[in-house]
Amino acid sequence: MQGRERDTVRTRRVVLDAAAKVVGTHGSGASVDAIARQAGVSKGGLLHHFRSRDQLLLTLAEDLAEQFAAAVYAAADPRDHAPGRLVRGYVNATFDDLLDGSTVPEQAMLAATLCTVPGVAEVLQRDKQRWREAFEADGLHPQRALLIVRAADGAAIAGLYEGGSDPEELRQARELLLALSRRDGPLVDLPEVG
């Protein structure tokens, strides 16, 4: 019963990857049949593993959130013990995705499509709560951490939905956010302008 379970796990994995690909290119028009074909599986076979299309997409959303979290923790330098370590991992993971660029339009499609799937909103909300707690434990001034994370999110949105950005600009933006994360305290001590 072990080989079988392995097969099940592998098939689910293959289907999830196929779903990401097809949804990334065809958006909400991605049919179960198309996903199944991409996965090299029949529609019946797919629906044997995922009760419905919505449940498949929900699982995909959870899977992607998990993958991103893993990327963030992987991007956090293990030798970095200063406050803001996780924030820096978040920034780096975000911009790494963006700078790769090869799959940016697909990711935009993917994100937009998944957001319209019933149940995904709750998943995102739970995810948000987890990040919030993680950042609170990261030691940086909350206002500062929030600003940095928001800016990273905004850059991601801009990069995803509004066309690929200039790589050089992305790199600069990342450096700025990283620099901001290496300092601490409220953000008010700035030279005033006329």
Place this chain on the structure above:
Amino acid sequence: MQGRERDTVRTRRVVLDAAAKVVGTHGSGASVDAIARQAGVSKGGLLHHFRSRDQLLLTLAEDLAEQFAAAVYAAADPRDHAPGRLVRGYVNATFDDLLDGSTVPEQAMLAATLCTVPGVAEVLQRDKQRWREAFEADGLHPQRALLIVRAADGAAIAGLYEGGSDPEELRQARELLLALSRRDGPLVDLPEVG
């Protein structure tokens, strides 16, 4: 020939509003029929004004972009002539939408759905370019302006897709961004932390 044209304009307006409402609640599942019913029009009547569903949604996207731009310029204080005036309008318009809150989930659905419509990506890209140029003429240090706008976008995303945020937190975030926009120069002169 004038009354007729008025009718056409009004009907198109009604249909667009209906589309925003239905798409906001039903996402990509919003059918032409449902939109037509919401608008008090038959499906045939609707398709008389918009050649296809996609074209309707594309028009809706353009319309919403235009509405947001109008809100930004309306939110910019006419007596404000310091650099960053438009940035402040952008921040205020964004957070006004977010703080209203009543239609936040609908707007999230709406945005996500429209992003999957063919042609909307190009519209967003053009829109982005317009904003970029407008901000460049706004006089603030580019890096600073970009950071503020990105943070506002990120806050919008967080508010829209990850569940309504705490109003108090939103207000604080807005004040921070506005404060940042009232200063100028690069963002490096911050107290370093151990």
Place this chain on the structure above:
DNA sequence: CTGTGCAAACCATATGGTCGGCTCGTAGGA
């Protein structure tokens, strides 16, 4: 032999888009 992963045919239905026709406002001539 048995149960599980999977295929393929099948079904009900929803949806986008078309079409012929009806209504009524408008233009233009008498």
Place this chain on the structure above:
DNA sequence: TCCTACGAGCCGACCATATGGTTTGCACAG
């Protein structure tokens, strides 16, 4: 001013089709 012809806005029935989900059957591991 009145009448008529025209055309635009609009309706509602219709059609082809794509899609989500079910069911039946089969092959194979244990």
